[in-house]
Structures are given as C-alpha cells and as structure tokens.
Amino acid sequence: MSLSDDQVQRLARLARIAIRPEEFEPVLERLNSVLRLVDEMRRVDTAGVEPMAHPLDAVQRLREDAVTESDQRDLYQALASAVEGGLYLVPKVIE
C-alpha cells in the first residue's frame, strides 16, 4: 500500500515535523519506497507467535522507591534556549 498526501500531512502533524511544500513530493515518494520494502514482512504467517519486545525476553528491573537525583536545576536549565525564574519558557498556550 502507499501513503496519500493527506496521510503524510497527518503524520507530519503527529510527529511535529513541518514539511515545506517543495519537499513534499520527495518525502512522500521515499516514505512509500520504505513501506514497499517492509511490506514483505506483513505477509508472514505469525499466528500464535508472541511479539518480541526485548531480545533477551527480560522484564523491566524494578528498584527501591528512593530519591536518586539531586537538585541540579540550574545546571540543566543552562542548556535551555529560554528560561526565567527557574521555569522553561514556551509560547503562550492559554489565553
């Protein structure tokens, strides 16, 4: 199967990636070529096969519910493009 223009627009929205109009055709074309490649795998009979989420079939290790992080806010916020008063700044979302 291949993707329609609308589907690619929707994926781009979901993935939060802007696609410029002039990029659209090549993006669509290459996404479709990747989907054609993976199509072969869709036809395999996998009835009764457990999906493999972890290559050693291990389960997530749990740890004690203890504080392991120290307060390093200033160090971490030094990396952000916009901070004020210890807060990360983003465009206004509530009127």
Added chain:
Amino acid sequence: MLNSSLTEISAALAARSISSVELTGLFLDRIAELNGELKAFIWPEKTRDIALEQARRADERRAGRGNAGDTGPLTGIPIAFKDIYCTRGVHTTCGSRILQNFVSPYDAHVVEQFYRAGAVLLGKCNMDQFAMGSSNESSYFGPVRNPWAKNRVPGGSSGGSAAAVAARMAPAATGTDTGGSTRQPAAFSGICGLRPTYGLVSRYGLVAFASSLDQAGPLARSAADLALMLNVMAGFDARDSTSVDRPKEDYTKALDAKLKGVRIGIPREYLAEGIEPGVREGVEQAVSWFTAQGAVRVELQLPLTRLAVPAYYVIAPAEASSNLSRFDGVRYGHRAKEYADLIDMYCRTRAEGFGDEVKRRILVGTYVLSHGYYDAYYLQAQKVRRLIAQDLLRAFERCDVIVGPTAPTTAFEIGAKADDPVQMYLGDIFTIPAPLAGLPALSIPCGFDAAGLPVGLQLMGRHFSEGLLLGAAHRYQQATDWHLRVPTETPL
C-alpha cells in the same frame, strides 16, 4: 606509536619511554593533519586542550606512585568517543544540528568507566545523524571519508570512529550498534568492531535511537584491543534498566581460544547472490583457514534472513520516533527563531534540527505506531523478530559461531546510495539479525577486493559468548596480517 596496539602503548607508558602528553600530542597532530579531509572528528580543536590536560593529569597519577595500584589499565591512553556518548563539559552533537550547541552536563556510564581506567578523551567522532545511516553521509557535519579511498564512505553509523582508528588518528574508539553500526564501518574501513550482547554494556548517557536494539561497542585495530576495550566497557549499571547483572569477565583471558572442534556455521543465505565476488572470496578463504585449524564447517539455512531488514526498518523507526520526541526545543537543543505558537515552534524546531534521514525514520515510525496500523506493522514486526531470533537460536544448537560477510559489498562511493534509502537499508542484511536476537557479533578484516578495499568477516555467537568470538578472531589475526595494513591514502 601511532601504529601500536593498546598493549604496546600501555607497556611504553608503563616503562616511561613515552608520556601520555607526548603520546596524546602525537595523535592530536595526526588528527590536525588529516581531519580537514577525513572529517572523522567533530570539532577536534575544541577538545584538544581537554585531551592534553587529561593526559597531563594521567602522567601525574603515574608519577605519583612507585607501585601500580591506583593507575587503571588504560592510564594515559587516548580514546576517541563517538559523538553519541555524553561527555561532561564537551559538545555531544549526535551528528545533528538539533544538538549542535549541546554541551553535556554529565558523563555516560561508559565514559566514566574509561576515565576510571585512566583513559584520556582524545576527541568526539563524527557519525550518521542520531546513528541513523550506514555511510556517515547523514551527519550534519559532513560525510566522513574512507582512509582506503577518500571518494568512498567509511560505513556507518560509527564511521568517524572507524575512519579515525583506521587512519591511525586514534588507537581505539567507542561506537554504538543498533543494526550494525560498529561492525559495518569496521568492515568498510579495514578495522575490527564488536557489538556485545544486549545488556552487557550500559547505555546510560548514550543518546537513544532504538532502545530494544541499541548497544555500545568498541572499534579497534585488533581483536586483542577489542578485548581490552570491552573489559572497560562491560559491566552492570543500575542506571540502564536493560543492563544485565552478571559477573565481570576478563576478555583478554579468552584470547587463547582453541579452534579444534569449534563448529562454524555457514548460512547458505549469507553467501548467496548479490554478494560481491571479492567479499565472497575473502570470507571463503577465512573459513578455510578456520577449518584447517580443526574447526568444523556446518552448513546452515536461515531462510528468514530476507525478513530481517523489513522487520528492523519497522521496529527501529518506531522506537526512534518515540525516543526522539524529547527534542522539542524546550529543555535543550536548537529552537527555531520564528514561530506562531507552541505547536508551530515544535514543528519548525524539529524540521530545522533534524536531517532528512532522521525525519524519514520518525515519519515511518509514527506511521507504524499510529492507530489502525500498529498491529499490521509494529506488532507484526515484533512477531517476525521472534521468528528470526528463534531461527538463529536453533542454528546455535548445531554450531558455536556463525560466520559470513559483514556486508554484501565493500565501501561504496560517497553519494552512490544517498538518494535511495532502500538500497542503503538492504546493505544492512547481515548485521541486522544479531541485534534482532540480542546476540554478540564482531567484524574483522579478512582480505581486500580487486579495488584494494577491505573486506569484513563477521562472527556471531550465542548470548554472552564475546570471549569465544574474540578468541577465534585473535587466533585468526595471529596467522594473518589483514588487520595490520595501513590505509593506502593515509600513509604513516
């Protein structure tokens, strides 16, 4: 010293016949000479002084004591790090524009381990952006060139690490391997690369790509050097939830492997059509050498091999789309200058910050995880993954090591596959099965094709059989000199 093994370098430092500052200076000069063209390192001028300062401190530590004790096994030895490893106070770009200005506030577990062993941070190696690629062409910092032929790719995604080690700009380097990113660049660049068993090396502090596949591994010029590197890298770390808690091994003790009676499985599919004649010949000759030492050749069939690339290129993008959602321009990394609102800020930031291949994989991953397609793609790929893994584990009931080419071709020309992602992906066919099953595998040089380009031999083993793989590779390297050859276009 540029051409010496880690063991030789270590002995020279211990004997005080060279200081770490002198040694590190030699490699830094070599980098300064070659990097403009090869682009194996990202901004080596920014790490130069850090390297020399660390080397000076290593010399002090060594001078400080008459007995060995406090100095680690790599004291004063400069090691290059793929720029996916977080290094405190040093840029960690992951080959991308979005992390171009990111200076890590902490060290990755593996970096800590190297520091503990006494190593010096020589520099940060160029790589395919977010480790997505098999040629190093997806780096924001320009393609790395292959020291054997500068118009060709060094492989990827740890292509900078591979080129640096091959061109004698670094004695050894770290890499990562999600679908072949230590082994394939090692093969293309004529050096050795190891992907350890999933969970053997902590990924804490590595920029995540596909979490059910990512592993960290070393690149070096010999199996013996890989063993020394793995000794430092392997080990339990509670900060990576997939880290396996098991006793530490000394891999250098495994190097003296006995080959007599070792069963070498040769999958028919790994030498099928589509393999370049020079690659086939190199692999066949290596297999003959192993059987001449008493190893037993076992013919295998792994018919599901053809499904490995399709399954991988669903699973890896799916996990990538989730992992890379953290790059939003808010907490770290690039943020677009102009935007209308919050969503627009995200969309423009990510459009500007990610390269084409990264965007493509995020979009594919978003699709295969989206409502209505999840079962048909992602869940199906995870089921096919189990079938492929079961096939491999069954094969290991009949053999101890699976041997074949690391890649179907030798290094291709820069640009040859740049516009055709599917052709690029298909080249990963032999390196993808090991990560799908969580198995260890390594690549060592086993010859040259008619054009003089290195051929890589892959050895794959059972879970946690790194010792056997390194031992078999070491024995082969004691009898051959492919791994000792210096690249023709970067002579010493």
